[in-house]
Amino acid sequence: MPTYKTNDAIGLREDLIDTIYDISPTETPFMSSIGKTKATATFHEWQTDNLAAVNTGNAAVEGDDAASATLAPTTRLGNYTQIVQKTVQVSGTLDAVNKAGRKSEKAYQLAKASAELKRDMEAILLSNQARAAGSSSSARKLGSVLSWIKTNTNKGTGGADPATIGQSARTDGTVRAFTEEQLKDVVAKVFDQGGTPKILMVGSGLKQKASTFAGIAGQRFNVTGMKPSTIIGAADIYVSDFGNISVVPNRFMRSRDALVLDPEYAALAYLRPFATNELAKTGDSEKTQLLCEFTLEMRNEAAHGGIFDLDAAL
Numbered sequence: 001m002p003t004y005k006t007n008d009a010i011g012l013r014e015d016l017i018d019t020i021y022d023i024s025p026t027e028t029p030f031m032s033s034i035g036k037t038k039a040t041a042t043f044h045e046w047q048t049d050n051l052a053a054v055n056t057g058n059a060a061v062e063g064d065d066a067a068s069a070t071l072a073p074t075t076r077l078g079n080y081t082q083i084v085q086k087t088v089q090v091s092g093t094l095d096a097v098n099k100a101g102r103k104s105e106k107a108y109q110l111a112k113a114s115a116e117l118k119r120d121m122e123a124i125l126l127s128n129q130a131r132a133a134g135s136s137s138s139a140r141k142l143g144s145v146l147s148w149i150k151t152n153t154n155k156g157t158g159g160a161d162p163a164t165i166g167q168s169a170r171t172d173g174t175v176r177a178f179t180e181e182q183l184k185d186v187v188a189k190v191f192d193q194g195g196t197p198k199i200l201m202v203g204s205g206l207k208q209k210a211s212t213f214a215g216i217a218g219q220r221f222n223v224t225g226m227k228p229s230t231i232i233g234a235a236d237i238y239v240s241d242f243g244n245i246s247v248v249p250n251r252f253m254r255s256r257d258a259l260v261l262d263p264e265y266a267a268l269a270y271l272r273p274f275a276t277n278e279l280a281k282t283g284d285s286e287k288t289q290l291l292c293e294f295t296l297e298m299r300n301e302a303a304h305g306g307i308f309d310l311d312a313a314l
């Protein structure tokens with residue numbers, strides 16, 4: 001008599017666990033490290049200033065009249081706000097049926113859209129994007145980090161810094177190997193301008209390259225007795241001549257760039273923080289827009305630096 005098996009039976013319940021697994025990265029190291037502030041117009045502005053150059057000939061004759069004042073005005077800078085958005089549309093039936101891994105399809109999709117917007121914003125901020133005023137038929141765009149960094153750079157052959165900071169994109173040059181000498185060069189330039197670099201932000205390939213630099217701290221541990229040893233391969237702190245610099249990997253930046261940053265001198269300026277807008281119903285579904293309007297406030301670009309035109313494979 002043949003054995004009655006599962007593939008002959010009717011009515012077996014499905015084996016679907018009540019969890020949804022998603023390993024898509026959601027960390028946004030750049031946005032998380034810089035400040036937060038508020039914008040009040042679509043063109044957000046701020047001012048920078050510099051002290052006069054050091055004068056080693058500064059000596060006054062006793063009893064002389066005071067010298068005439070030579071004063072310089074501040075520099076006024078600005079950036080356009082950029083709107084980013086996602087739209088979620090879920091049918092009434094889908095939200096009503098019993099689902100695995102989530103109770104409300106709408107809530108689940110909105111949570112996904114929020115994470116996706118944060119990733120988009122991080123990538124936009126770190127891209128090579130010139131600012132644009134926009135029009136009735138084109139979107140406003142903010143000037144990204146790369147459009148601001150001009151004073152302290154190290155670039156490949158043919159590479160060029162932005163023609164006008166905050167307004168122009170940079171010109172990519174011929175790629176070359178990432179070396180510690182390049183990093184030292186830019187860190188020293190930032191220091192000479194008065195900055196205090198605190199973060200080296202790089203993609204995965206350049207992070208591994210930076211781990212081989214001589215200035216990396218704490219890669220070895222003394223092991224005593226019979227305990228197994230631990231090999232530390234990560235480079236978290238680079239000890240420069242001008243202070244410790246955290247080496248931070250970022251999945252959403254270009255693989256050819258290494259940014260030397262002081263988070264104190266950059267901020268996200270929100271004209272409209274994250275908000276949901278329930279759109280008009282046109283049938284048996286709910287449409288929701290998730291929206292944010294923001295810009296980059298590069299408080300003083302000379303506090304930052306960049307090593308550009310790099311190839312981790314070289």
